[in-house]
Amino acid sequence: MYDWANSVHALVIVSSIFPVYFSAAAMNASAGTGIVNFFGLAVKSSVLFSYTVSASFLFTALLIPVCTAIADFTGHKKRFMQFFCYLGAISCMLLFFFTKDTLNISVLIFALSLIGWSGSIVFYDSYLPEIVTEENFDRVSARGFSMGYLGSVILLLFNLSMVLAPSFYGISDRAMPARISFFTVGVWWILFAQIPFHYLPSNNQGKKPVMNWLFNGFSELGKVYAELRKQPYLAKFLLAFFVYTMGLRTVMYVATIFGATELKLPSQSLIITVLLIQLVGIAGSYLFAWISSRIGNIYALMIGVAIWIFICAGAYYTTEASEFYLIACAVGMVMGGIQSLSRATYSKLIPENTIDTASFFSFYDVTEKFAIMIGTFIYGAVEQVTGSMRNSILALLFIFVIGLILLSRIPSQKVYRFGLQTKVN
Numbered sequence: 001m002y003d004w005a006n007s008v009h010a011l012v013i014v015s016s017i018f019p020v021y022f023s024a025a026a027m028n029a030s031a032g033t034g035i036v037n038f039f040g041l042a043v044k045s046s047v048l049f050s051y052t053v054s055a056s057f058l059f060t061a062l063l064i065p066v067c068t069a070i071a072d073f074t075g076h077k078k079r080f081m082q083f084f085c086y087l088g089a090i091s092c093m094l095l096f097f098f099t100k101d102t103l104n105i106s107v108l109i110f111a112l113s114l115i116g117w118s119g120s121i122v123f124y125d126s127y128l129p130e131i132v133t134e135e136n137f138d139r140v141s142a143r144g145f146s147m148g149y150l151g152s153v154i155l156l157l158f159n160l161s162m163v164l165a166p167s168f169y170g171i172s173d174r175a176m177p178a179r180i181s182f183f184t185v186g187v188w189w190i191l192f193a194q195i196p197f198h199y200l201p202s203n204n205q206g207k208k209p210v211m212n213w214l215f216n217g218f219s220e221l222g223k224v225y226a227e228l229r230k231q232p233y234l235a236k237f238l239l240a241f242f243v244y245t246m247g248l249r250t251v252m253y254v255a256t257i258f259g260a261t262e263l264k265l266p267s268q269s270l271i272i273t274v275l276l277i278q279l280v281g282i283a284g285s286y287l288f289a290w291i292s293s294r295i296g297n298i299y300a301l302m303i304g305v306a307i308w309i310f311i312c313a314g315a316y317y318t319t320e321a322s323e324f325y326l327i328a329c330a331v332g333m334v335m336g337g338i339q340s341l342s343r344a345t346y347s348k349l350i351p352e353n354t355i356d357t358a359s360f361f362s363f364y365d366v367t368e369k370f371a372i373m374i375g376t377f378i379y380g381a382v383e384q385v386t387g388s389m390r391n392s393i394l395a396l397l398f399i400f401v402i403g404l405i406l407l408s409r410i411p412s413q414k415v416y417r418f419g420l421q422t423k424v425n
Helices: 002-015 016-031 045-074 076-096 098-123 135-162 176-198 212-229 232-261 269-296 295-318 321-349 357-386 387-409
Strands: 035-038 041-044
Touching: 002 016, 002 098, 002 135, 002 232, 002 269, 016 035, 016 045, 016 098, 016 135, 016 176, 016 232, 016 269, 035 045, 035 098, 035 269, 041 045, 045 076, 045 098, 045 232, 045 269, 045 357, 076 176, 098 269, 098 321, 098 357, 135 176, 135 269, 135 321, 212 232, 212 357, 232 269, 232 321, 232 357, 232 387, 269 295, 269 321, 295 321, 295 387, 321 357, 357 387
Parallel strands: none
Antiparallel strands: 035 041
8 A cells, every 4th residue: 555655646646747847837837948047057858857857866875874773673664654654645745836937846756755755665675584585575465566557557547637638627727636636746745654654563673762772773784785795586577677777777767757858758648658657567476476476586587688679779869759659568567567577576585584674675776767767877977978869778778688697697586485595596
């Protein structure tokens, strides 16, 4: 249910309505040039979007390891999860005030929403090995992602109805439906988050806060790092995960901007495309869980990454809306599947009888955040230097190729437990 609650941010704010609104507001603020003045810095609006994502995840990557170590040591994992959840949700509500005149401050609020969303996810993910038995990791992880797709689609359909038919709701201001959509994301997020907040244990390991918790939090993080170095397959997987996530999550954040800027697609078409990705993604999550049950997690991930290589090749040559829709279907099929399978695979890789799961998942989450930061930065930098997003797509294709090679270095066999002396799934 937390996937159901927070995925509306990924869909409405990151992938559909907000990027379209951002592009329009930036165009108005720049008098049609696309070059905005961001606190005295002249920058292309699409590049500013990419750099904002990069900066947000860099900040989160530096902050989260400390928070997770403290959460594990004090036993207050859920409190940290709640803090980041409310930070992200309230930031979404504040985006209601986003206009061309408030572009600079709104970009910062958008960054805070990303920090809140990504910060809460690491604590949420860390509950998986604590509340689910190992043979169900793949299935339950996939169910979480599919619930997220379904819940976000429901809210997007409501928001899309306002965007396409504002007069039905008595709205005359063309910008108002999008701004209301941002506010509804925050309300939805907070409302449905109360379900997991009610049921998840507040102090899962029965720990009590102790003095010098900050120092002890860093000490706990150091212990986890030392343990990670003893797990050869875990280290190899994190490296491969870092590389292919660099490409996967960058596509998630820039796909709509690509369609709006490079292909000149209308906003309605872009939003419908993202809706299509979500619907296909529900089936994709379960499909990859089924594939992993037949051939193992690593081989299933390799299939997904290989498909991403073909997706990037297709996107580079895309010129028509119909081609963009076909690529969107392929993206939906593999995006949720790879994300859910990656989370489940990492849960299996964690040493048996691990207590401090939040600290272990902080490394997973930090790996992901640095991947997003570097991926979106590379995407924006290549566009800024070459002047074309298509060259940025080629850079992502190269990244996926490296990720596939790194995955191939990990043996894949169907077993029930990862560890130093066991084979790898």
